[in-house]
Structures are given as C-alpha cells and as structure tokens.
Amino acid sequence: MRRAEVDAAESWAFALAIYARPGIAEACLALQNAADVDVMLMLMATFVAVKRRLLLTADEIKALDNACAPWREQVVHKLRALRTDLKTGPRPAPSETTEPFRSRIKAIELDAEKLENQLLAECLPQRPGQESIGMEQLRSVLNAVVVHFADKRGTTLDARLSPLVDTIAEAAMEPI
Template identity: 40%
Template structure:
C-alpha cells in the first residue's frame, strides 16, 4: 500500500485508509495479513476496519463484523478476487507472452486491485461514520484480530483448528502487537 496526498473531502482518503496505510507499513503486518488471508480466508480490508474501529474506541461486535463482511462481499467477489487471481496467474507466466512484458501489465492489475481495496475501505469508513454508537471503553486489538479470524473461519467453513495453525497464530500475534502499538485516537466529529 502506498500513500497519496490527503484530500479531506475525498471518501477514498478517509481516516480508515490512512490508518490502514500506517498499520500495513509496520514490520510484519503485510505478511501477517497475507497469512491470515491465505490460511483463514480473512478479508484484510474487513480486518483493518475492525482494528481501526477498536483503535477508535468502538470495537465491532461479531454481528457488526458479519454485517461489514456482507456489505463488501459482492465487491470483493466480483472485483477484488478476479483482479487478485489474474495478478497471481500473471506472476506464474502466461504463454506465449514473455514474462518481462507480462510484468508491465501485472503491475497495472496490481494497482487496480489496490484501488479496489481502497474502495472497500471507503465503503467501510462510510459504515463507521453512520454508526451512532458512542465510543466504548478502551480498545481491544488483541481480541479483535481473533474475532475476525473466527468469523472468517466460520464463513469459509474451515475447521476451528485452523486458528491453532502456527502461521495463523504467528500472524495473529504480530497483528495484535503492531495494532496495539498504534496511537489510539478518538474521533473528532465525523471520522
């Protein structure tokens, strides 16, 4: 993820987007997110949203997490996942196109995938703004990561034992540590 100049009137440049960029840039976070995506079916955008909400003192309930997933599921399935699969297929090569030429297009697909994820985060931030719930006491990044992983294991119909996989445990611990180290912010007016 890379940062663009901030425009406060642009929903694509929301506080959630800036939080996601800052957290994703921390050591081990990208690999932890990708491990949870690969081994537990986690939507990284929903995970980052849940961590953002917890950071803002408004941790999401399991029902809110599931509703957030449902809200972005169509976009993920129809846009993000096809772009991701195309990008991954291109990485392995597509005959007869030389890999050097294919890589030029692959980078464009990668950028489109990132922009599609940015749209997801914009949708989720609009959801966050619409929630009238007052801030809860404190944030709980530790339990937030585990709740998101549990949700996606259930949605993916993967056995709960996946939560105990070493790759999943290591990813959870890394995210808990890094998200817990993020500055805690309380929203000022509409966030």
C-alpha cells in the same frame, strides 16, 4: 465532511501505514490464505478499535462482511487472481514485457481495495466508543474477525493463526 468520508480517509491512511510495518503484510496475507480473512475488514476492525475505541461485535463484523462481500468477491478477488496468474503464465507471461501490465493490475487491485475500505467506512456502526481499549480487547476483536471467516469457510479457528493476530494487534497498539 461526513463522518464516513473522514473514517474512509483516516482508515485508508491507517491501513497503508500499518501494512508497511515489518511483519504485517506477511501476517495479513497468511490470514487471507489460511482462513480467507478479508484483510481490508481486518484492518478496518483494527482501525476502529485503536482510533475510535469501538470494539466490533460478531454481528457487526458479519454486517460489514455482508456489505462488502459482493465487491470483494466480484472485483477484488478477480483482480487478485488475474495478477497472481500472471506470475506464472499464460504465455507471454511471465516476462519483462508483461511485468508492467501486471503492475498496472496490481495498482488497480489496490484502488479496488481502497473502494472496499470506503464501503466499510460507510457501514461502520455509529455508536460511541469506549474510554480506552487494551491489547486483550483488540486481540479479541481481531480473533472474532478470523473466527467469522473460518466459520464462513466451514472450518474451526486454527491455533497457529493466533500469533499472526498478535503481530497485527501489537503493531496497531504502537503509535502510527
């Protein structure tokens, strides 16, 4: 099995496991909503830092974003928008009869995110990791991801987002 395939499988399992921890989904979604952070890229940066001891640089974060942006924007975002729109309409949604349909779209959205994860794994830098990483190094990388997306949006890093990054970093440093 190629390294990218292993990274894709392991990083997907890591993403699902960490996302299921208390407070992580809320932190990821808050970062997504407040700063347009790509949650899959954030979780991949977390994975490679914690499991591969590879601290992504700002240029590497940008390269990963550039690699997956077309898929994210043309597929993942459209599926998410459709699923979200069905919470409020149009008629006959929302209803008991349209909820199974919305659930299927949610499952397809998750499949699209898995494909994005695979794309990210294929584009990871192939350099050796460090001997170990600490909490501050992980926070620094995760903050760099948030800064990248804030810059793309034309905004500055909102200090209120730091506790969200801390929540993810703290959870990631615990055994998964």
